[in-house]
Amino acid sequence: MKKSDVVVFVSAGMLSPKKRDHVLARRQLYLNYGALSLATILDATGLKTLLFHGEHEQPSVALRMLIESGSLPSRFPVMVSIPSFYALPWASAFCQLLRTAFPSSKIIVGGRWVVGPDPEWLQKKLPAADLLVPGLGEPLIQRLVNGVDDVRRLSAPTPDQVLNHRLVFDHERYxxxxxxxxxxxxxxxxxxxxxxxxxxxxxxxxxxxxxxxxxxxxxxxxxxxxxxxxxxxxxxxxxxxxxxxxxxxxxxxxxxxxxxxxxxxxxxxxxxxxxxxxxxxxxxxxxxxxxxxxxxxxxxxxxxxxxxxxxxxxxxxxxxxxxxxxxxxxxxxxxxxxxxxxxxxxxxxxxxxxxxxxxVAYGPPKIADALLEEWAKSGATPVDSNSAAETGISQLHxxxxxxxxxxxxxxxxxxxxxxxxxxxxxxxxxxxxxxxxxxxxxxxxVRASPSSRLPFRTDMDLTRD
Structure with a gap:
């Protein structure tokens, strides 16, 4: 199968909104400007790049769209960015689908808040990923694209660049x-x-x-x-x-x-x-x-x-x-x-x-346990004591x-x-x-969403009052 010359960045979506799941909540768009920064750096060197946001689409739909666009499979590694722990299940499913569809594709995963706390814990959640990159990716991105798996954290100033939003799939929506x-x-x-x-x-x-x-x-x-x-x-x-x-x-x-x-x-x-x-x-x-x-x-x-x-x-x-x-x-x-x-x-x-x-306490036990221990002094307790190890998201009483x-x-x-x-x-x-x-x-x-779960007053609320 012919491979493209596009470096594909995928911003992991969410299987359901992080607060309350209803039609309106699924309309929100979150531009992953961290991943776009990396795509912009590579674009400036002459490489073709694309940033695709998973949003609330199913991972299988996202993969199909990337294949239909001609971006996948690619001769470059596929860069998956996980912006929050809420996006981890989506990312895991996407990586597995990608591995099944294109076994030879290399999958590199970043996302400073999710990868950094405990890469070993995260690797177990993402068995299909080839490489996890903690911290900021700007100092490393060119080497990673060229096949150098050196993820030592390098100091580098914030890039003085204007983000190229045209690299975003369907960028005019964002x-x-x-x-x-x-x-x-x-x-x-x-x-x-x-x-x-x-x-x-x-x-x-x-x-x-x-x-x-x-x-x-x-x-x-x-x-x-x-x-x-x-x-x-x-x-x-x-x-x-x-x-x-x-x-x-x-x-x-x-x-x-x-x-x-x-x-x-x-x-x-x-x-x-x-x-x-x-x-x-x-x-x-x-x-x-x-x-x-x-x-x-x-x-x-x-x-x-x-x-x-x-x-x-x-x-x-x-x-x-x-x-x-x-x-x-x-x-x-x-x-x-x-x-x-x-x-x-x-x-x-x-x-x-x-x-x-x-x-909410975010992170695996390596990070969350210290927070939970501190908050316990104020009377707070986790709803599920296993949630940090299972999901990296600990909700509280x-x-x-x-x-x-x-x-x-x-x-x-x-x-x-x-x-x-x-x-x-x-x-x-x-x-x-x-x-x-x-x-x-x-x-x-709004009419298609349950008013009891909306964070604002509606006409129906006024009628009840």
């Missing part, structure tokens, strides 16, 4: 990404980047030029990029310079990013709004002083919440929609939940929506007062308190729905 910085290092107990140092933010000129270059990849169509940064932390001077750079280039592109509520200074918000920022994801996580300290978010909860208030109000005044992330944490009680709810109520006019969910079922119920109640269908659609359509997904499509999917 909202693009612009990488602003990497790392965080703020030490939050639940975060995978708690010990990874925050890198220097790219310059305002670099960001503006990247936005302009990405816009050209979509032939002038409207885009809403996500500025990828675990903690977006520009100074007022940087934000002002970005606004000037965007103006000089004549850009009219609205974008979204994320940060901590106590890190970004309110003074930067007007400049960022002028530069095109329209949605800001804020990691509040909790407004309970007890839980703020338990999460290692801050040793000074009063200061933390005061800064959160100032930032939320600054966003409202500049017309920036805020989506607030809330994490129900180990030791959660009705009292701590009430404290968070009260804070959100007090700032309801500054909140466009919320994302709420209970904390948060406390004696709030078990898993009650945590799920509280998450939905809190989400619906601050979001209706319109606000939810506005936020999701900005960066997570396909670019051609309309409000009519959304309404049809």
């Amino acid at each position: 909202q693009p990404s612009v990488e602003a910085s990497r790392g965080c290092g703020m030490g939050c107990a639940f975060c995978e980047e708690r010990d990874i140092r925050l890198e220097k933010l790219r310059s305002p000129d670099q960001i503006a030029c990247a936005i302009a270059a990405v816009s050209s990849q979509y032939n002038g169509g409207q885009i809403r990029p996500y500025l990828q940064s675990s903690m977006f932390l520009p100074s007022e001077r940087w934000a002002s310079a970005l606004a000037n750079s965007v103006s000089e280039l004549g850009l009219n592109v609205h974008w979204r990013t994320e940060t901590r509520v106590d890190a970004l200074r309110p003074e930067t918000i007007p400049y960022l709004a002028k530069a095109g920022m329209r949605v800001l994801d804020l990691g509040l996580e909790t407004a309970s002083p007890q839980q703020i300290v338990s999460m290692h978010k801050s040793s000074d909860p009063e200061r933390y919440l005061r800064r959160a208030s100032l930032l939320l109000r600054a966003c409202r005044e500049s017309g920036v929609a805020t989506k607030v992330n809330v994490l129900l944490y180990a030791g959660e009680t009705s009292k701590t939940l009430d404290e968070t709810r009260t804070f959100l109520d007090e700032h309801i006019d500054s909140i466009a929506g919320v994302s709420v969910g209970p904390v 948060l406390s004696r007062e709030i078990d898993q079922a009650e945590a799920e119920s509280a998450s939905l109640e809190l989400s619906r308190r601050y979001m209706d269908a319109s606000s939810y659609f506005q936020l999701k359509s900005f960066s997570y729905y396909a670019r051609d997904y309309t409000r009519k499509d959304f309404d049809n999917d």
